[in-house]
Amino acid sequence: MNNICDNLFLIILLPLWIFLIIMAGRFFAVYVNKYVIYILTLLSSFSGSLLCGYMLTTMPIDSIYENQIPFIKINDFLISAGIYVDRAALIFALTLYTVSFLIQIFSIYYMNNDKKKYRFFALLNLFNFTLSGLIFSPNMYQMYVFWELVGLTSYLLIGFEYSKPEKSLASKKVFIINRIGDTVLLTGIIICSYLMYSYSPSKSLTTLSFMDMNTISSFVYAYTPDILFLFVCILFIIAAAVKSAQFPFYTWLQDAMEAKLPVSSLLHSATLVSLGIYLILRTSYFYTLSGITLKIIAITGLLTAIICSFSALVQNNPKKVLAYSTSAQLGLIFYALGVLNFKVAIIMFISHAITKSMLFVTLPDNNQKWSYVKLGLFILGGLSLSGIILSGYISKSFLCISDYDISRSIILFISILTAVYITRIAILIVQKNGLEKLNFNAFEIMPSVGLILLNISFFIYLQVNYKVPFYYNSFIVLFFVLLTLLICIKIKLPRISYVYDILSRGFYLDTFYTTVITKSYGKIAELCDFVDKKLFSEYGIIITISKFLIKLFGFVEKNIINKIVDLIIRAARWTSKSDLKVQSGNIQKYNFYAFILLSVAVFVMVIAYTAILEYIGKIN
Secondary structure: OHHHHHOHHHHHHHHHHHHHHHHHHHHOOOOOOHHHHHHHHHHHHHHHHHHHHHHHHHOOOOOOEEEEEEEEEEOOEEEEEEEEEOHHHHHHHHHHHHHHHHHHHHHHHHOOOOOOHHHHHHHHHHHHHHHHHHHOOOEHHHHHHHHHHHHHHHHHHHOOOOOOHHHHHHHHHHHHHHHHHHHHHHHHHHHHHHHHHHHOOOHHHHHOEHHHHHHHHHHHHHHOOHHHHHHHHHHHHHHHHHHOOOOOOOHHHHHHHHOOHHHHHHHOOOOHHHHHHHHHHHOHHHHOOOHHHHHHHHHHHHHHHHHHHHHHOOOOOHHHHHHHHHHHHHHHHHHHHHOOOHHHHHHHHHHHHHHHHHHHHOOOOOOOOEEHHHHHHHHHHHHHHOOOOHHHHHHHHHHOOOOOHHHHHHHHHHHHHHHHHHHHHHHHHHHHHOEEOOOOOHHHHHHHHHHHHHHHHHHHHHHHHOOOOOOOOHHHHHHHHHHHHHHHHHOOOOOOHHHHHHHHOHHHHHHHHHHHHHHHHHHHHHHHHHHHHHHOHHHHHHHHHHHHHHHHHHHHHHHHHHHHHHHHHHHHHHHHHHHHHHOOOOHHHHHHHHHHHHHHHHHHHHHHHHHHHHHHHHHO
């Protein structure tokens, strides 16, 4: 088994090699055949999927494989690089490679006439490399490096058509908002590493290895105040919430819709947005020690699911509807993680990855007519996403296993909203674009068919291996689907302007960021510019302060210090002269002086003694 795990290095590095081959070939003007690029790209994803699938079926349930080599050593602080393989990593990697393989097939059809397809496929390979490197990271330092690389690669993919201003601006907004999560994650890593360096008897724990995460969380919990431990946990939660587009950071996912359709399908399914879920799973030992953090995760998930489901109801752009839907479905996964139902969270992750990527690849491009086949597949995906059929039904049913009836009601309500907005947007696309027969193209239809077959296969696997409890009523959701069809086709509902504006603008969160936050940042930048130009330019402020201090010190020296010195000198002279007058050499005068001093001393002592006796008498 170890020999098989060692081959993971090749699977992880293979996309990077293909990326370098494509970019080097184009940079040095070497002829590169597009079919060679297609074959190499598909081979990379397919081989990764096969290897991860084989390892997942043969590796024992509790088995863990780790292989690290020293990378950076500073005194007794050592950071290693390598791979860490367990079932969670294999499940995420298998989902990544499988979905990526099918989307790459779709990209061959979609980018066939694009002159920049070479760069596009190069970036797809680089994206796979960064994601697989993150998933198999053995410690949080390596995870952070690949976390940043994933953000950079997604920025390049979203801004692929950088010559178009709206796409360039969208990629910048996505990049900047994700920097918030990256900074927060790095802060949490540094704090934990410092605490382990200070309190842990083993300095190897300072690298925050996932193999020792249980021990690390116990040390941090034992040797830090509750408020500091809670702060560290919240840092990790914020980083995960930003990457998985949870409240209040979900606005960046709508901007990411400016990317090309294959990129949207890739980012919204099993790749970029799933990293927040993966981070929560990897750091779950921290949250099990603090009930407050589990409640924060669960409440954040439910709040995101409700807000984004309502916002998706009024969107007319299909990609934005699916973007809000992604945040909402990931919110339900966050809820599952918050109630420590990790198995359900992973089941929902796989189901969502398969379903959401299928919904994207079946969408018509711009004003293109919608084929009957793609419409049918889109409806099947929408029904699965709503929990009516296939793997979506089982994942929603598992999620509804709870002691709280209110949580079941909320989940059912979110599923109803999902069914409503998916049905509504399908009707709007048909009314706007129209329908046509499919002009058969294997690269166009194969990914959709493959994804629906995966959905069916996953449904059968779950149905055979798990007993599905009937907590989730799919018939109620189906009823609302039919009701939506009736309303959208036959009835025109009145629009409540205020409610519509709030929902269509995502509860004004993006407006808040682009006005209040941006303007505040602009004012701070202007103040810094003023200080830089008017005060610190050419050391003007330093020269001014220096001149003032010189004048101040001169005044103090001349009028205070010198006068004090003169006064001391005069006092010393007067004392000396007085002493000379007293020392006359006359014994009678010396006796007279002594008699006077002694009399004064006796007088003082008598007065003091009398006062003491009177005071004691009063007390008695």
